[in-house]
Every structure is written in C-alpha cells, then in structure tokens.
Amino acid sequence: MTKLFSSNGYKINFLHAHRTFAFKFNRPFLAKTFKFADLHLKNMMRNLRRPVALLALPAVAFLILLVIYPTVYLWGMMFFSFHPARDPYPIFVGLSNFGILMRDSESWWSLLRTLLLMSMSVPIQIALGIFLAVLFTSKYTRGSLMLRVLILIPMMIPSVIIGLNWKTILYSHGPLNEFIKSIGLEPQAWLSAPFGNPSNTLICLAILDVWQWTPFITLAMVSAFESIPRDIYEAAYIDGASEFKIFRLITLPMSKSSFITILMLRVIDSLKIFDTVYALTYGGPGNATTTYPFYIFKTGFTLMSLYPSYGYTALLSIILLGVATALTTVIMKILKINEILWG
Amino acid sequence: MRKGTLTVVMTIISFAIVTLYLSPFIWMIGVSFKPIGEWGASYFFPQNPTLRNYMELATGAVYGVRGHFPSIIPYLINSFVSSSINSILTTLLGAMIAYTIQRYRFGGTRLATWILSLRMIPPVAVMLPLVVIVKSLGVYDSVWGLILIYPLITLPLTTWLMIGAIKNVPRETDEAALVDGCTEVEAFFKIVLPQTSAGLAASATIAFIFSWSEFLIPLLLTQSTKGMTLTVYAAYFAQEYGVLWGPMSAAGVVIALPVIVFAIIVHKYLVKGLTLAA
Structure with missing residues (x-):
C-alpha cells in the first residue's frame, strides 16, 4: 500500500x-x-481612508497608467494580429503569434546577439572598473575626488551622443585608424562590415558599452570600498599584513554583496541597449548589431520587419519583460529592502 | 620605493589613465571647434579654432548638395520645457509617495520593492501600449505627451532618492507636529518637506538629467519641431548629415554639457541612486 x-x-x-x-x-x-x-x-481600506494615503495617490495613478495598463495591454495584444498601416481593427488569431516566434529565427538571433554583447562587455567592464576603483581608493593616490568627478563624465553623456561621437572616431579614416596606422598595425573597417569583418561592428558596440559603463562600476565599487569600517584595516596593519593580503582578505570579501548587486544591475541594463545601437549602426550592417530591444523597435515601430504586427511585438515585449523581471527578482532577494527603507 | 615617490607615481598614473579614458570626449570637443577642412584630421586640438560650428547650429546652415540642417533652438526649448516640468512633477510625486512609504509603510515592502524594480524594466518593452495611449489622448508630438510618459523613467528614481532623504529627517520632528494637531499631510508639507531640501534639489536635478538624456520615448512620441527633443535631433543629424562632423560634434557638446555639469554637482546622490543604495 x-x-x-x-x-x-x-x-x-x-x-x-x-x-x-x-x-x-x-x-x-x-x-x-x-x-x-x-x-x-x-487594513487596506483603513489605509486608503487615511488622508495620508492621498499623498501616494498621484504617483500610484501614474504607475498604473505607465506600467500596469501597458502590461495588461501587452498580455491581451499577444493573441491578436494588428498593424495600423494594414488592419482596420485587431483580429483575434489565438496562438499564431507563437508560431511566428518559432519560425522567426531572427528574433532568436537577436536575443543571442544581446547575450553575446553582454558576455563581451560586462567582464571587461568589471575588470577595468575594479582596477580603477582600487587605483582611486589607494592611499597613495591624491586628488581622489577630482578623479571620481572626471570618470563620471562618460557615464552621464547621453547615449545617443556617445554613439555619434564614436561614429566619427571609428570612421575608416578617423582618429582610431590613424592611431593604429601610426603604431604600425593594419587599419580595420570598424563600421563598414560588408567590406571587412562582419563581427567588427558588434565588437565596436561592446567597446562603446565598456567605455560608457566602466565608470559606473568604478564609482559603485569606490563607494563599496569606502563603506568598509576603517578599524578593520588598522587592525590588519598592526598585525603586519601586506597591502595585497589586505585587499584579498578584507576588501574583496567585505564588498562582495555590493559587487553582486552591481553585476546584476549591469546584466539587466545590458538588456536595454538601444540608444547606442540606434545612433551608431541602426542595427546594421544587415542585422549584425540588431540587439533584442532594437528588434522589438524594428518590429513594432518601423516598416523594416518581416512580421510587422503589434501582436507579435507584444509577444516579444512580454519575453523581454519576463527575463528582466526574473533577473530583478534575484537582485531584490539580495537587497535588504526592509533594512534600507525602515532600518 | 619611498612613500613620497610612490604617491607621485600613483597620482600621475591615475590622472594619465583618466585623461586617456576621456580622450573620446576631448576629441568631440576638439572637432566641434575645428573649421571644415580639419574635421577629418587626426589631431585632437584645432589649429585654427573657430566658433562657426556653434553659430551654424544655432541658425541652421546650408551645405551644398547635402541640403540644410535645421536650427537646434526649437529642440533645445522642447527638451528644456519637458525635462524641467517633468523633474519638478516627478520629484514632488516621488517625495509624496516616499513619505507614505517611509513613515506609514503604505503598501508595505511589496509596493516599495515593486517601485524600485521599475527602474530596471527595459522601457522598449512597454513603449507599444504607451504610444497607443499617447496617440489616443491626442498629445502625440507635443511636450505634454513626453511629460506624461517620462515618469516611467524618473518616478522610480526620485521615489527611491526621496525615501533616503526622508529617512534622514528625524521621526521626532513630524511626530511633534502631529501631537501639536497637524494632520499627516500638513506635517509632510510644512515640516518634513522643507527639511529635505538638499534631497529634493538632488532628485530634481537627477530627474532632469535622466529626462534630458532620454532617447527612446521622444523618438517614438514625437516627429516634428513641436515636440522633438535634442537627443532625437542629434540622432537624425547623425543619420542625415553624418558627414558634417563639425556641427554634429557641436550639437553633441551642447547636449552633453548641461548634463555633465549637473551630474558633477550631484555626483554623490547620483551614485547612490544608481546603485540602489539608500
């Protein structure tokens, strides 16, 4: 039994x-x-009856309009076929958008490309960012505040401007190729991939991303390093530990949780990469730099797509939202929200 | 190596690395002052510096067969109006909801977590319905449409920053006000809000920075001088007149400069806000 x-x-x-x-x-x-x-x-009703809840109302209304309603709309639209240039009204097509998704290899390629870009840029950013953070917080470095303010600049320039600035730099007779020539190497066709190496363009985007976001990691790690209590270091010095040992055995383990948060933030943010793609390559040449957000943009808002449909766009958006939500949940598990809010 | 020498060496190395790191930006500033013949030249600093690129940007200009590019002024006005109204609006709304969350636990941990996680959703994923909303409300291609949608980016950020700012105001002050007969709402506007003025200024500045640099939302919600902002102008500039490096770089400098100045002013809050520390 x-x-x-x-x-x-x-x-x-x-x-x-x-x-x-x-x-x-x-x-x-x-x-x-x-x-x-x-x-x-x-409890909820009592909370709502309290006048203080009125203060939260406008913001909540905005969030409902900007987040809840769109999500509901997307979930509904997923089962329809509609494009304003083609259809007078949405047509219910059941699960056929899923069929399109299965057939449309380009969507999977764009997802893969986004992951490839992420795996190229994030590790370099992390390494470079931590190196700079160590350099800036070293007790031998003077002018640390000045350095921090200067390194903030690349991060704050609007991404579109970064894109068009690098367009001039990566131009085939631009400063980068002149520099490469001057040290005796072969100049590369960075952006005009049809005449050169098609994977160059994706590498260019990775370079851009590294340039733009390394300062973020540097600044975040600097503040993580500085939040470690000083007396631990003093105790270690008194015990005669070497600089390297202090870094390896105190600084790194103590900033581990900040590091994981920062890493997750970068991973999530690289799912958003759109502005630089738009300004630098417009997804081209061909589809070589069409990242997933750019593919959504192409499907929903341009006429360059094979499957121009709001329904299909909604399905792609839901997938992106799902991935982002999953990663965000992980980050929220790490953060101690209660302590931060009310601690 | 002696300690003094080590200090000098480390400092020089750090500043050298940072200068090298900023060289693409320095290049852009250099090009923006170069006359037409020098745009493609590979040196950083112009030999005959000129302000012509900036003048042409302000007035619009004609370049042979490439046609003319439009003046930056209407786009500048659009960007300024939408960003400043949005920054004031979202800072106020953010402060209000932050107060109810921090002091009265409105919505509990769940609401706070949700608002914070909104900072991480990719905007492109929800833009389709938002375009539909804006079109059906009749505010497509105007700054009002932008002001309506920008809170998607800035509201979570200002809420989070204001929670930190309000947490730093001692609870006793507003409790004293409540004992004296203020309502909770009055206590917020009269007692708590004035004490967070530094936080308010910082979060308004950060909201301004983010709405000024926002690209996707104005790209999808505007199409003419009535609502188009600087970032979209720059992108079209790069597409249509990409050979005009001088004016293009000048536009880049004009767009990036206010953001950089503001960012330097509030850099402490900025790093906190971006790394989800409070």
Missing part, C-alpha cells in the same frame, strides 16, 4: 487520501483564511 504524507505532516493511507481534503478545508482552516483575508482587506 502506497504511503503518502499530507502537507500537514500527517502520515495517511492512500485509500483515505480524500480525508486530507476534508482535513485541509475544515472549519478552523477556512475561518483562519477568511479572517486573514478580511484583516488584509480591512
């Missing part, structure tokens, strides 16, 4: 399994559940 365990830990007989049901939904359980829900509802 098969033995089962009910969720309450009671050992029960398979034949009497129906009893679990009766046991689970007995009166006290139901009463408890309803009381709980009732309490929740009452």
Whole structure:
C-alpha cells in the first residue's frame, strides 16, 4: 500500500487520501483564511481612508497608467494580429503569434546577439572598473575626488551622443585608424562590415558599452570600498599584513554583496541597449548589431520587419519583460529592502 | 620605493589613465571647434579654432548638395520645457509617495520593492501600449505627451532618492507636529518637506538629467519641431548629415554639457541612486 504524507505532516493511507481534503478545508482552516483575508482587506481600506494615503495617490495613478495598463495591454495584444498601416481593427488569431516566434529565427538571433554583447562587455567592464576603483581608493593616490568627478563624465553623456561621437572616431579614416596606422598595425573597417569583418561592428558596440559603463562600476565599487569600517584595516596593519593580503582578505570579501548587486544591475541594463545601437549602426550592417530591444523597435515601430504586427511585438515585449523581471527578482532577494527603507 | 615617490607615481598614473579614458570626449570637443577642412584630421586640438560650428547650429546652415540642417533652438526649448516640468512633477510625486512609504509603510515592502524594480524594466518593452495611449489622448508630438510618459523613467528614481532623504529627517520632528494637531499631510508639507531640501534639489536635478538624456520615448512620441527633443535631433543629424562632423560634434557638446555639469554637482546622490543604495 502506497504511503503518502499530507502537507500537514500527517502520515495517511492512500485509500483515505480524500480525508486530507476534508482535513485541509475544515472549519478552523477556512475561518483562519477568511479572517486573514478580511484583516488584509480591512487594513487596506483603513489605509486608503487615511488622508495620508492621498499623498501616494498621484504617483500610484501614474504607475498604473505607465506600467500596469501597458502590461495588461501587452498580455491581451499577444493573441491578436494588428498593424495600423494594414488592419482596420485587431483580429483575434489565438496562438499564431507563437508560431511566428518559432519560425522567426531572427528574433532568436537577436536575443543571442544581446547575450553575446553582454558576455563581451560586462567582464571587461568589471575588470577595468575594479582596477580603477582600487587605483582611486589607494592611499597613495591624491586628488581622489577630482578623479571620481572626471570618470563620471562618460557615464552621464547621453547615449545617443556617445554613439555619434564614436561614429566619427571609428570612421575608416578617423582618429582610431590613424592611431593604429601610426603604431604600425593594419587599419580595420570598424563600421563598414560588408567590406571587412562582419563581427567588427558588434565588437565596436561592446567597446562603446565598456567605455560608457566602466565608470559606473568604478564609482559603485569606490563607494563599496569606502563603506568598509576603517578599524578593520588598522587592525590588519598592526598585525603586519601586506597591502595585497589586505585587499584579498578584507576588501574583496567585505564588498562582495555590493559587487553582486552591481553585476546584476549591469546584466539587466545590458538588456536595454538601444540608444547606442540606434545612433551608431541602426542595427546594421544587415542585422549584425540588431540587439533584442532594437528588434522589438524594428518590429513594432518601423516598416523594416518581416512580421510587422503589434501582436507579435507584444509577444516579444512580454519575453523581454519576463527575463528582466526574473533577473530583478534575484537582485531584490539580495537587497535588504526592509533594512534600507525602515532600518 | 619611498612613500613620497610612490604617491607621485600613483597620482600621475591615475590622472594619465583618466585623461586617456576621456580622450573620446576631448576629441568631440576638439572637432566641434575645428573649421571644415580639419574635421577629418587626426589631431585632437584645432589649429585654427573657430566658433562657426556653434553659430551654424544655432541658425541652421546650408551645405551644398547635402541640403540644410535645421536650427537646434526649437529642440533645445522642447527638451528644456519637458525635462524641467517633468523633474519638478516627478520629484514632488516621488517625495509624496516616499513619505507614505517611509513613515506609514503604505503598501508595505511589496509596493516599495515593486517601485524600485521599475527602474530596471527595459522601457522598449512597454513603449507599444504607451504610444497607443499617447496617440489616443491626442498629445502625440507635443511636450505634454513626453511629460506624461517620462515618469516611467524618473518616478522610480526620485521615489527611491526621496525615501533616503526622508529617512534622514528625524521621526521626532513630524511626530511633534502631529501631537501639536497637524494632520499627516500638513506635517509632510510644512515640516518634513522643507527639511529635505538638499534631497529634493538632488532628485530634481537627477530627474532632469535622466529626462534630458532620454532617447527612446521622444523618438517614438514625437516627429516634428513641436515636440522633438535634442537627443532625437542629434540622432537624425547623425543619420542625415553624418558627414558634417563639425556641427554634429557641436550639437553633441551642447547636449552633453548641461548634463555633465549637473551630474558633477550631484555626483554623490547620483551614485547612490544608481546603485540602489539608500
């Protein structure tokens, strides 16, 4: 006879399994559940009746309009076929957008390309960023504040401007190629991939991303390093530990949680890469730099797509939202929200 | 090596690395002052510096067969109006909801976590419905449409920054006000808000920076001088007149400069806000 365990830990007989049901939904359980829900509802209503809740209302209204409604819209639109240039009204097509997704290899390629870009740029950013952070916080370096302010600049320039600035730099007779020539190497066709190496363009985007976001990691790591209590270092110095040992055994382990948060933030942010792609390559040449956000843009808002449909765009958007939400959940698990808010 | 020498060496190395790091930006500034013949030249600093690129940017200019490019002024006005209204609006709304969250736990941990996580959603994923909303409300291609949608980017950020600022105001002050007979709302506007003025200024500045640099939203919501902002202007400039390096770089400098100045002023808050520290 098969033995089962009910969720309450009671050992029960398979034949009497129906009893679990009766046991689970007995009166006290139901009463408890309803009381709980009732309490929740009452609390909510009481909160809403308080005048102070009025202060939250405008912001909540904005968030409902800008986030909740769009999400609901996307979930609904997923099952329709509609393009304003083609259809008078949305047509219900059931799951056929999923069929398009399966057929459309370009969407998978663009997702893969985004991941490739991420795996090229994020490790370099992390390494370079931490190196600079160590340099800036070293006790031998003077003018640390000045350095921090200067390194902030690349991060704050609007991404579009970075794109068009690098367009002039990467131009085939531009300063980068002149520099490469002057040290005796072969100049590269950075952006005009049809005449050169097609993967160059993606590498260019990675370079851009590294240039733009290394300062973020530097500044974040600097503030992480500086939040480590000084007396630990003093104790280590008194014990005669070497600089390297202090870094390896105190600084790195103590800034681990900030490091993970920063890494996750970078990973999530590289799912957003759009502005630089638009300004530098417009997804080209061909599809060589069409990242996933840019592919969504192409499908939904331009006429360059093979499958121009709001429904299909909604499906692609839902996938992106899903990935971003999953990663965000991880980050929120790491952060101690309660402590930060009310600690 | 002696300690003094080490200090000198480390400092020089750090500044050299940072200068090298900033060289693309220095290049852009250099090109923006170069006369037409020198744009393609590979040296950084112009031999005959000129302000012509900036003058042409202000007035619009004609370049042979490439046609003319439009003046930057209307776009500058659009950007300024939308960013400043949005920065004031979202800072105020952010402060209000931050107060209810921080002091009264409105919505509990769940609401706070949700608002914070909005900072991380890719805007492109929700732009389709937002374009539909804006078009149906009749504010397409105007700064009002932009002001309506910008809070998607800035509201989570200002809320988060203001939670930090309000947390630093001692609880006793508004409790004293409550005892004296203020309502909670009055206590917020009269007691708490004035004490967070530094935080308010910082979060307004950061909201301004982010809405000034926003590209995707104005790209999809505007199409003419009535609403188009500087970033979109720059992108079209690069597409249509990409050979005009001088005016293009000048536009880049004009767009980037206010943001950089503001960012340097609030850099402490900025790093905190971006790394989710409070």
